[in-house]
Amino acid sequence: MSEQYDLLVVGGGINGAGIARDAAGRGLSVLLVEQGDLASATSSSSTKLIHGGLRYLEHYEFRLVREALQEREVLLAAAPHIIWPLTFVLPHHQGLRPKWMLRAGLFLYDHLAKRKRLPASRAVSFRGTPEGAPIKPVFTSGFAYADCWVDDARLVVLNALDAQSRGAIIETQTRCEALSRQNGQWQATITSSKNGPRTITARAIVNAAGPWVTGMVKQAGLGAKAAGLRLVKGSHIVVPRIHPHDHCYIFQNQDGRIAFAIPYQRNYTLIGTTDIPYDGDPAQVAISEDEITYLLELVNGYLATPVKRKDVVWDYSGVRPLYDDKNSSASAVTRDYVFDLDRGDTGELAPILSIYGGKITTYRRLAEHALQKLAPCLGNQTGDWTAQATLPGGDIPSGDFDAFLANCTAKLPWLDKVILQRWARCYGTRLFAMLGAAQGVSDLGPEIAPGLYEIELRFLMKTEWACCADDVLWRRTKLGLGMKQADIDAVTNWFNDIDASRKVAQ
Incomplete structure (x- = not known):
């Protein structure tokens, strides 16, 4: 049966x-x-944002934007460990959208849905400010507004x-x-x-x-x-951090599109995305040199210190499965x-x-x-x-992640602060389930790769369906970025040894 x-x-x-x-x-x-x-x-190839979609207002998708703005508040409360507020800085470009249009769009963005946790938009000056430091002097002002970051996978x-x-x-x-x-x-x-x-x-x-x-x-x-079905490819590149503060930039382009430059994994900046019609195998999607050039030229139109091709340390691409509304532009498809x-x-x-x-x-x-x-x-x-309802690990008192992290630091003084912060972000309150009875570094098992101990690998394999190195390094932790090949091989070998032990036991 x-x-x-x-x-x-x-x-x-x-x-x-x-x-x-x-x-x-x-x-x-x-x-x-x-x-x-x-x-x-x-779902792991997104721009990693919980946002209303400011540019969708130009396509009159008010219902979608309103629903998305409402969801920011819901998701922030549900998972404050993997979702947090992010300030977006939008430079005014003299040759593109006029200030009145940007101001009107942000007014709508502020008022289409109630805001409880995020501030309203505001005008900003770039002269002598941290926001203006990485920007060419020709850009003297712009706007700032709030959306959220998310660890998508x-x-x-x-x-x-x-x-x-x-x-x-x-x-x-x-x-x-x-x-x-x-x-x-x-x-x-x-x-x-x-x-x-x-x-x-x-x-x-x-x-x-x-x-x-x-x-x-x-x-x-x-x-x-x-x-x-309309398949649209979106690609991103990752470069060394382009500015020291924690704000994100949203840059307009001559073709009407925008690109984000987002602080990523402590030491990097994530830049994206493209919108390219795609008709290949979704499992084989990959960035093209033309897309890399497009993204570099777009952000370099704004940055005082240009990003070069050799600065790209990683890239990823995904295929968006959009409903075909017959729009001629891939960027404008709903x-x-x-x-x-x-x-x-x-x-x-x-x-x-x-x-x-x-x-x-x-x-x-x-x-x-x-x-x-x-x-x-x-x-x-x-x-x-x-x-x-909160998501697993998101039951942080009052949703105050900083207070939660401080509490974790007090309870786990023996744990490296960088690792503790990463674990708190990844697992929230579940990190104590992962640690179990561990009382010191020696209880974490071997350090299979820098910052990655066996206790975490076993936890991911047992509770989060991790089956191989890629599952851990590129989706559940993002530790693959910046890791040496020998360290990646060590994680791969760890999983291979586990599989071999299981086969022997069977």
Whole structure:
């Protein structure tokens, strides 16, 4: 007899993890399958911002911006360890958008939704100020406003963790190979890299496969009904830190686009993003030299000390699975989410809900709306609940991260302050579960790579589905940036040794 679930979620990005969490919290039995690692595609390739999307106002997407602005407050309260306020500095460029337009846009941005934690926008002068230090003297003034930073991959993992704590089953390295409607429910063949294929049944499917969403629609036998998908590549580069303060810059470009320059991982600046139509394999997406040149030329139009090609220490690219609204410009294609609900030609109550588009900022609302759409089919009328719930590790008193960090420092005086701050940011209150009974550095196990002890690797493997070095170094910790190849190899070998020990034990 096959396993039976109320809901099968295909895709372990932010939308899939958010929906699995919401559904499990409503008492539904949920299975989420992800073909790779959690957040291994689009959701770890974002600009890592929780923001309303100031530039979307130019495209009249007021509903999307308002919803996103509202979500900033909700998510700040839910996960103050991985989400925090960030000041954005917008220089006024004489040849581009006039000041009145910028001021009007920021006025709307300030007032489309209530603000409790973030300040209003303000005019700034660059003469003799820290904000003006890295900028060419020709730029004398601009504006500052507030949005938020987020560790995108960790946000996905925390949603999956919360889903699991509420009864959902999360399976990574597991593909959905086939789907078919049978007797008013779905039959799915799923294949795990460890355990091979098996068949499960589900009352409903959520297709949150991101760039592979139309492939799943075709797999379900609904190819002729597939909604339009527009794949847009967004690429980022990372360079050594371009300024000492903790503000972000938002630079306008002659083509109407903007780019961000964001403080990143203590010693670096993250620059992005591009918007390029993409028609290749989403799993093989990579930055081009033209994109690197574009980003460098854009930011160098503003910086007093230019960033050079040799300064680029890392890059990454992702594919945004947007709903095709037939806009001729990739930059202007809507970032709003669109649902495609199919309940079958014969009236069977076996729905499949496919998701197109969406922003990481609005994932929680998207999940709510998805469960509202499915409620008539699943018969579950439990109310919305996630707006008031913290994510794992986010139960920090009053959401005051600085006070929490100070408390951690007092309790763990033996721990290196840089490592402690990173752990507090990554794990929040869960860091004490990771440390267990550890009373000193000797209790952390071997230091497998600089700043990465065995106790953390085992915690990530046991509780966060980490299976290999990439899962740890580039998604859950970002420690791969700046790490020597020998250190990366040491982490890889650690996982290989664990796998070998498991095979011997079996």
